[in-house]
Amino acid sequence: MSSADIYRELILEYYRNPRNFGKLDRFDIEAHDTNPLCGDEVSMQIRVGAGNTIEEIRFSGKGCAISQASASMLTELAKGKPLGWVKGLSKEDIFKLLGTSDLGPSRIKCALLGMKVLKTGVYGYLGAHFEDSDADPTR
Amino acid sequence: MSSADIYRELILEYYRNPRNFGKLDRFDIEAHDTNPLCGDEVSMQIRVGAGNTIEEIRFSGKGCAISQASASMLTELAKGKPLGWVKGLSKEDIFKLLGTSDLGPSRIKCALLGMKVLKTGVYGYLGAHFEDSDADPTR
Amino acid sequence: MLETEALDVEQVRADFPILTRKVRGKRLVYLDSAATSQKPKQVVQALVDYYSTYNSNVHRSVHTLGEEATAAYEAARERTARFVGASPKELVFVRGTTEATNLVRFAWGERFVEKGDLLVTTLMEHHSNIVPWQLLARSKGARLEYVGLTEEGTLDLAKLESLLKESPKLVAVTHCSNVLGTINDVEKVCSRAKSAGAATIVDGAQSVPHMPVDVARIGCDFYAFSGHKMLGPTGIGALVGRKELLEKMDPFQGGGEMIKEVFLDHSTWNEVPHKFEAGTVNIADAIGLGAAVDYLTGLGMSKVRDHEVKLMRYAMETLNALKGFRSYGPSDPSTRGGVLSFNLADIHPHDLATILDEEGIAIRSGHHCAQPLMRWLDVAATSRASFHVYNSYDDVDSLKAGLEKAGEIFKV
Amino acid sequence: MLETEALDVEQVRADFPILTRKVRGKRLVYLDSAATSQKPKQVVQALVDYYSTYNSNVHRSVHTLGEEATAAYEAARERTARFVGASPKELVFVRGTTEATNLVRFAWGERFVEKGDLLVTTLMEHHSNIVPWQLLARSKGARLEYVGLTEEGTLDLAKLESLLKESPKLVAVTHCSNVLGTINDVEKVCSRAKSAGAATIVDGAQSVPHMPVDVARIGCDFYAFSGHKMLGPTGIGALVGRKELLEKMDPFQGGGEMIKEVFLDHSTWNEVPHKFEAGTVNIADAIGLGAAVDYLTGLGMSKVRDHEVKLMRYAMETLNALKGFRSYGPSDPSTRGGVLSFNLADIHPHDLATILDEEGIAIRSGHHCAQPLMRWLDVAATSRASFHVYNSYDDVDSLKAGLEKAGEIFKV
Ligand SMILES: Cc1ncc(COP(=O)(O)O)c(C=O)c1O
Numbered sequence A, B: 001m002s003s004a005d006i007y008r009e010l011i012l013e014y015y016r017n018p019r020n021f022g023k024l025d026r027f028d029i030e031a032h033d034t035n036p037l038c039g040d041e042v043s044m045q046i047r048v049g050a051g052n053t054i055e056e057i058r059f060s061g062k063g064c065a066i067s068q069a070s071a072s073m074l075t076e077l078a079k080g081k082p083l084g085w086v087k088g089l090s091k092e093d094i095f096k097l098l099g100t101s102d103l104g105p106s107r108i109k110c111a112l113l114g115m116k117v118l119k120t121g122v123y124g125y126l127g128a129h130f131e132d133s134d135a136d137p138t139r
Numbered sequence C, D: 001m002l003e004t005e006a007l008d009v010e011q012v013r014a015d016f017p018i019l020t021r022k023v024r025g026k027r028l029v030y031l032d033s034a035a036t037s038q039k040p041k042q043v044v045q046a047l048v049d050y051y052s053t054y055n056s057n058v059h060r061s062v063h064t065l066g067e068e069a070t071a072a073y074e075a076a077r078e079r080t081a082r083f084v085g086a087s088p089k090e091l092v093f094v095r096g097t098t099e100a101t102n103l104v105r106f107a108w109g110e111r112f113v114e115k116g117d118l119l120v121t122t123l124m125e126h127h128s129n130i131v132p133w134q135l136l137a138r139s140k141g142a143r144l145e146y147v148g149l150t151e152e153g154t155l156d157l158a159k160l161e162s163l164l165k166e167s168p169k170l171v172a173v174t175h176c177s178n179v180l181g182t183i184n185d186v187e188k189v190c191s192r193a194k195s196a197g198a199a200t201i202v203d204g205a206q207s208v209p210h211m212p213v214d215v216a217r218i219g220c221d222f223y224a225f226s227g228h229k230m231l232g233p234t235g236i237g238a239l240v241g242r243k244e245l246l247e248k249m250d251p252f253q254g255g256g257e258m259i260k261e262v263f264l265d266h267s268t269w270n271e272v273p274h275k276f277e278a279g280t281v282n283i284a285d286a287i288g289l290g291a292a293v294d295y296l297t298g299l300g301m302s303k304v305r306d307h308e309v310k311l312m313r314y315a316m317e318t319l320n321a322l323k324g325f326r327s328y329g330p331s332d333p334s335t336r337g338g339v340l341s342f343n344l345a346d347i348h349p350h351d352l353a354t355i356l357d358e359e360g361i362a363i364r365s366g367h368h369c370a371q372p373l374m375r376w377l378d379v380a381a382t383s384r385a386s387f388h389v390y391n392s393y394d395d396v397d398s399l400k401a402g403l404e405k406a407g408e409i410f411k412v
C-alpha cells in the first residue's frame, strides 16, 4: 500500500478537522499518554452516563495525522457505547477505522495511541488492570 | 628468542636467590609500586651516604622471575652510585642486565617495575618529577 | 579551493556497501547521519579481522593474542585522541556521548558539586547534555539554568555572561546543535567560563564527525563524542578530559581493570584513563573506531567540512523554494553543521518521513532528543535531513522530489 | 547419554576462523575463554549484515532501515531474555557484567540502601561484584561483609546464615567462580536471602556461557552476564531484573531514549527496560549477541555443559599427574564450571604463560580480578586454563606438554 493510499481523503479530513476535539466541562474519566519514541500526545475526557455508558467524549493532543485521526475516529465510535465495550477493543478495530493495517511498527504505535489512552482511562475507572501488551506492536 | 633463552640460568638464579632482598633498619628513601595489570610488587629502601650516593639498597616484593630478578640485579648495579645516576637509567640498561629485550609489551612492564620504583623513590628524594613515559612500554 | 582538492563522492560511496541497497524498490537516499552514520567497509573489515585473527581480552594478558589485542586497542586510543588534539592518557573509551556526560556527572559532579551550586547548560542541547545535569542538581541540591537562544538560533551570549556572574560550577554546551545546525564558538564560551571559575564540558557528537576539532585549542575540561556518528561502530565513543582533573575525580563504575588493588574494606585505583574503564572494554569497537578515524583522516577533515558546507548551501537554496517549506537555525550555510531541520506546511514530520520512506529516502522526524528546544521553537517536532561524506547533490534532488510528492498527497 | 548426542567438536571448530591461525608457528590452543571466548563466523556475519544492509539508529525512526534495525535489536533482546528464562521487558542491555552490577549499585543501591545497612558478598567474587558494593557502602555509610569459603572452595553457608540474621539489604553472589570453578547453589542462596528480606544479585558471567540457566527458577532479583564470554561480541551484556523492582528504581544514566518527557526543571522516564538504556545503544553488538544465543541454542546448552564436564575431568586427571602441579577449587569435575586454576611448583604464572605462549597455548595468569580470593588462597597469582565448546582433549594434551617443558626450563 502506498502512502497516497494511507493518507487518503478520510485521514486528512480527520487530521485537519478532527471530530470531538476539545475538552469537557464536566467529566468522570480523564487520561493522557504520549508516545515516548515520537512525541505524539493524546488526552481523552469522558462523561459517564446512565448504565455506565460513554455519554460524552472529547480528545485533544498533537502529533501526526495517523495518531490524531485515529484518536478522533475512535471517539466517534466510542460515543454512546457501554464502558465495558472498551475492553473488547483491539488493534484490528483501529486498523478498520483507518482503512489500513499496513503501517510500519513505529507508525502502528501512532495509530494505537488513542486506544491506549481510552483503555487506560476506562480501565482505571472500572478498577481493572490495563495490560500493555494489547497496544504493543512488538508482541 | 625462545623462552629457554629468556629464562637462562642467571635469571632463575636471581629469582630463586635474590641479592639485596629484604629491608633496611635505617633508610632515607622508600618506594613501592605494583603493576596493576599483573599484580607484581616491588618495594625498595635506600640509605643515602656521603656525597649523595646509594650507600645501601634493599628490595622486596613478589611476582614473576623477570620482575624479581631485574629488581634484584638493579639493586646490585645501583649500590654505590650517586643518586643522580638514577636519572640516566633507561630501559635499555635493564634489558642489558636481563640479557634480552625480546619481551612482549606486558612482560616489559614486569622487567621495568624495579626501575620505576627506584626512580620514583630517588626522584621524590631529589624533589624532581618522575616522568611516567620513561617506564611506559607503549610510548 | 581547487576542484581536485574536493572530496570525490563517487569514490567515497564505493566504500559504503549499504548504499547499493534498495529501499522499497528505490535507491537508498540516506539523510539520517546525525542519528547514526553509515560505515565504510574498512571499518567493518577491522571488526572482522579482530574477531577472526586476534580476538582476546586486553591488558591482563601475557599471551600473543592478548598482546596483539592490547596493542590494537591502545593504538586505537592513541589515534582517536590525536584526531581531536588530545593525548591518549586523556581519552576514556565509553559507549558514546551519553555515557561520557554521565561519567562526568557521577565521577566529577558527585564529588565536586555542592548544595546551592549553579550548573549551566543551554536551550539547544541534546537530552544527554541536560538530563544528567538535572539529575546531578537534584541529587546535590544544586540549580540548573539555561542559556537561551537568539532568533537565528545561536546562543544568547548576554545571558551566558549574566549567568557567569553567579560563578557556576559547570558550563555544558554543545559544539554543534543536532537540530539547528548552529556551530557554537566553544573556544570563547570555554574561555569565558574558565575565567568565571567554571568547569566546562563540550558535546562534540555532531562536530567530531564533520569538521576538524582540536580540544587543546577549545580549552575545555571535558569533550564528549560518539563513534557511531563518525563512521565507526555502535557501542563506542570517547570522553576526553584534562589529565589533572581526571586524576582528581572519583572513579565511575567499579570492577576489573579500573583497580590497582582490592582489599576487603577498600580499593585503590588504576592510572587514568584506565581508572574509568571498568570491566572488559568494548575492544572490537574501539579498534573499529580507530579504523574510522583513519578513514576520516585519509579523506581530510577540512575536505569533509567543505563538502558538507557545499551540500548544505545547495540544500537550503533548493528546498527553500518549496511551498510551505520552513527551516530552522542560522541562514548562512557556512556557519552551520550538516543538519537541516524543517517543516513542510502542516504535514507532521512522521507523516512526512513515512511518505519519503516510500521513495527510499531516510530522514529523521520527531523531537531529536531536544524537547526543550522544540518547545522554544514552538513546534511538536521537526523533520531533519543530515549529511555525511557519502551524500551528493543527487540526494538533495531526491529529497526535493520527495517533498513535492508529500505536498501533493497532503494537498499543501 | 548416547555418544551421538555429544557435541561434535570438529564441526564446532570449523565455525571459528581464528582457530586455524598459527601462534609463533604453532597451532593456536586457546584456553582463555573465561577471559573472553572466541566467536563463531555466524556472530561475525550478523555484524557484517547489520552494517552492510540495515545499519540505522533504533526506536525513534520511521524509515525502513530504522524499523529493520529496531526489529532486529528488540528480537535480540527477546532471544537473549528467553535464553535465561526471563521476559524481554526485564532485560536491560549493558556493556557487560561490570556495567550490570554498577547499574544496580547506582539505580537500586543509591535509592534503597541506607546508613548502617548491611551488604553481603562473598570471598570468591570477581572485582565487579565487590568494588561496586564497597563504593556503595562508602557512599551510604553501609557495611560490607563477606561470606567465607570452605577448604574445597565452596561457600561457607553457616557464615551466610549468620549474616542473614542481621537482615542484610543485599546479597551478591556469583553463579560460578572464575577462579575456583565452584558452581554455587544460587537457587538456595537466593531463597534464603529472600526470606531474610534481602535483594539478591547473581553474577552469571561464567555460567550463562556454559550451562542452562533459568533466572525464574533461581529466583534472584538481578542477574548479570557478558556477551563476549558467550561467543558474542565485545561491548554487550545484560542485566536481568524483576520488572516491579526495575520500575521502582531510579534511572541510571540520563539522556536520550530513557526519557518520556524532558522539561527545563525535570524529566519523566520511559518504560522499562528502556529507562535504563540511555543514549544510542550498542545496536550491532546486541544483534551479534542474539546470533550467539542462537548458536548456543543450536548446540544445546546441556550438551555444552556435558562437553565441558568431560573436558574438565580429563584435564584434572591428566594434569594432576604432573610434578609440582597444584589446582584450586572443588575436586569433583561435575560440580565445577570449565575453569581450572593451578600453579606449577614455584614458577610464577606470568613466566608460565610466557613459556606456554611459545607453544601456541593461551592461558591466563594473574589475580583474575579476584584479589581477595588470591589472598585467601595465599597465592600472589594463579595460572588458569578455561574451556569452551571448541576445546578438545587435544588441547589438554598440548597444555600438558607445555607444562612439562616449563618444568624443564625451571628445573622443577
Ligand atoms: C565471574 C565474573 N564476573 C564478572 C566478570 C566481569 O565481566 P566483564 O569484564 O565482561 O564486565 C567476569 C569476567 O571478567 C567474571 O569472570
Ligand SMILES: Cc1ncc(COP(=O)(O)O)c(C=O)c1O
Binding pocket: C034, C035, C095, C096, C097, C098, C099, C126, C128, C129, C174, C176, C177, C178, C203, C205, C206, C226, C237, C369, D256, D278, D279, D280, D281
Ligand atoms: C548533539 C548530540 N549530543 C549527544 C548525542 C547523544 O549521542 P549518543 O546517543 O551516541 O550517546 C547526540 C546524538 O544522538 C547528539 O546529536
